[in-house]
Amino acid sequence: MSGLAPDSLTIQRGGGADLDEVMAVMADAFDPRFGEAWTRAQCAGILPLPGVILHVARRRGEALGFSLSRRAMDEAELLLIAVRRQASGQGIGGQLIARFVEDHRAAGAHHLHLEVRDGNPAVSLYTAHDFEIAGRRSRYYRGTDGELFDALTMVRMI
Numbered sequence: 001m002s003g004l005a006p007d008s009l010t011i012q013r014g015g016g017a018d019l020d021e022v023m024a025v026m027a028d029a030f031d032p033r034f035g036e037a038w039t040r041a042q043c044a045g046i047l048p049l050p051g052v053i054l055h056v057a058r059r060r061g062e063a064l065g066f067s068l069s070r071r072a073m074d075e076a077e078l079l080l081i082a083v084r085r086q087a088s089g090q091g092i093g094g095q096l097i098a099r100f101v102e103d104h105r106a107a108g109a110h111h112l113h114l115e116v117r118d119g120n121p122a123v124s125l126y127t128a129h130d131f132e133i134a135g136r137r138s139r140y141y142r143g144t145d146g147e148l149f150d151a152l153t154m155v156r157m158i
């Protein structure tokens, strides 16, 4: 007996074996118009690198969300975070951010950063988790129809 309620959310570290589920969440969560999602090859390429952490959120064994992040020295970057549309608004994204912070803090990070498309509703999620806007990268994301979108850089000290 784990003591967990059967429908409680678990967040565990993952790896290459979770890539099919991660890509399914990615395809479901990201709107292809904005060009923010990564390809499978990009994900597979970064996973084995030092300091990279994949967190997978599951309920009843089903992958509902994930985050991908990496640390170098005392800096950690949140590279991707996604939650299936049917499960959004339930706090899973917030729990993934909390684990990102917790695990990289434990590994020695003091400075967190991320990039997000200007206008992505995730900006308010990051702000709620104490990230502040630090800069703007003009025309950083290229959407499927060639439209370009600015990126905001956000930071948080821990």
Ligand SMILES: CC(C)(COP(=O)(O)OP(=O)(O)OC[C@H]1O[C@@H](n2cnc3c(N)ncnc32)[C@H](O)[C@@H]1OP(=O)(O)O)[C@@H](O)C(=O)NCCC(=O)NCCS
Residues within 6 Å of the ligand: 029, 030, 031, 036, 079, 080, 081, 082, 083, 084, 087, 088, 089, 090, 091, 092, 093, 094, 095, 116, 120, 121, 122, 124, 125, 128
């Ligand atoms: C961003 C994302 C991971 C949030 O996951 P989530 O589980 O819904 O997040 P939570 O339930 O913990 O928090 C929701 C909060 O985030 C914000 N938010 C995130 N996405 C939102 C959306 N589509 N519409 C409205 N608010 C949104 C709101 O502030 C909301 O707060 P509220 O519940 O008090 O209104 C999810 O919407 C997603 O996968 N989006 C597509 C992928 C993406 O753009 N990722 C970020 C860039 S890598």
